Amino acid sequence: MPHISPAGAVNIEYSHFSIGELWEPGFERRDVRPDFQTSEAVVVPGRIIVRSRVQEHTARVVLALGGQHGQVPGAGWELLASVAYQPVYTGRVAAFDTTNGQARSAGEAVRVFGQQVDPGEPTIELDPSRTYDVQVWAQGRSDSRERFDAAAPGADTEGFSGLETYLIVFTPSGTQEPLPPAVPESRRDRLARTHGKPPLNSR
Known part of the structure; x- marks a missing residue:
């Protein structure tokens, strides 16, 4: 049985989270801009x-760690994608709003893998010495746009909730060498790296 996080809620903008x-x-921070042109x-x-x-x-989100590959989380769940993650x-993994930081607690429970998952902060702990197969599951997504348009045409719908629920399942797949923390860098070295030369008072 996988370890399951509490059920959180993410505020979605621009159709992604x-x-x-x-x-x-x-x-070292990894800030890479993804390609948003794909579904x-x-x-x-x-x-x-x-x-x-x-x-x-607003969508509900649950994270899970472990379990069997391809294990269906229950009735009504649709497998959207399978990806590899290192x-x-x-x-330490969490769910994030599009622009406002970490997800908050959901307003109601979600049923996955035969369990009722109570609201809370959706976080899990991965082993950085492992690699993972990740499955993205969803409920309500197949007709969410149609229900959205029918429920509130032309209205301010930023906080509209209950349309979609997501489950992200991480399953260990292999091993890797964990990335070590970066070597501490002095202010002088950081400015030299950023601007191509150290500040005038340090030359």
């Missing part, structure tokens, strides 16, 4: 970008 590792001090889940270092069929709304920090 992300599942990502929390950056740790001492590690598939996109993996960039430290993040998995998931596409919604609705531009602006941890780049220490493996």
Whole structure:
């Protein structure tokens, strides 16, 4: 049985949200702009970008770790994508709004793998010495855009909820050498690297 996070809620804007590792001090930040032109889940270092069929709304999200490959989480779940993921920090993973940081607690429970998952903060801990196969599952997505248009045509629908629920399942697939923290860098060295030369008072 996989380890299952509490059920969170993400505010979706521009039809996407992300599942990502929390950056740790001492590690080099991985800020890579993904390709948003695809409807598939996109993996960039430290993040998995998931596409919604609705531009602006609130979706429930649950994260799970372990379990069997291809195990269906229950009735009504649709498999959207299978991708490979490699941890780049220490493996602390959370769900994130499009623009406002970490997801909040959902307003109601979600049923996955035969369990009722209560609302809370959707986070899990990956082993940074492992690699993972990731499956993205969804409920309600097949007709979410149509239900959205029928429920509130032309209205301000940023907070519209209940249209989609997502489950992101991480299953260990192999091993890797964990990335070590970056070597501490002095202010002088950081300015020299950023601007091509050290500040005048340090030359």
